[in-house]
Amino acid sequence: MRALTKALVSVTAAVGIAAGGLATAGTAMAAPASAQQQVASGEVTTLAVVNLGLTRAEARNVQRWLAKHWNYNDAIDGYLGTNSWKAFQRCLAKYWGYDDAIDGIVGSNTIKAVQRLLKANGMYDGAIDGIAGSGTKAGFKEWANSLTV
Structure with missing residues (x-):
């Protein structure tokens, strides 16, 4: 039972680390906030004219x-x-x-x-x-x- 608990904790930790890594990679790969704001404001300006x-x-x-x-x-x-x-x-x-x-x-x-x-x-x-x-x-x-x- 103790071995099973240890294995589950290890798998859960590994999944958590991988998920955190993916989340960080996603934000690292996203455009910087200023670029996103520029695109958004450019779209609003275009639509408003x-x-x-x-x-x-x-x-x-x-x-x-x-x-x-x-x-x-x-x-x-x-x-x-x-x-x-x-x-x-x-x-x-x-x-x-x-x-x-x-x-x-x-x-x-x-x-x-x-x-x-x-x-x-x-x-x-x-x-x-x-x-x-x-x-x-x-x-x-x-x-x-x-x-x-």
Whole structure:
């Protein structure tokens, strides 16, 4: 019985050491935390930017217009991110029937309000469907190029 207990303790210890070694090897082989954070933040930045087909120069034009008229105070960098869209949603809520949260998320309600703005300015003749298709993107590009700031 004593020999069996000794054998079980030895096997348990060996398994524990091996498992610990594997756990350590797994963390040693993983990317450093800073690299993981960089990848994660890069993905968030990419996902948060919605230029709807605008070039960076056209998006900067929109950001300058938002800064002048809608209290946008972030970077004029040509990336329509969350803060750009929050400012734009304030405009859309006041004039173009946007009735959702001012959250900077470009969902179908935001797109519908953009389509109403574009239609009223003769830059879109499609349905108010909340889909950012080629007609919406072309109209948004035309509108962005029409802005004088």
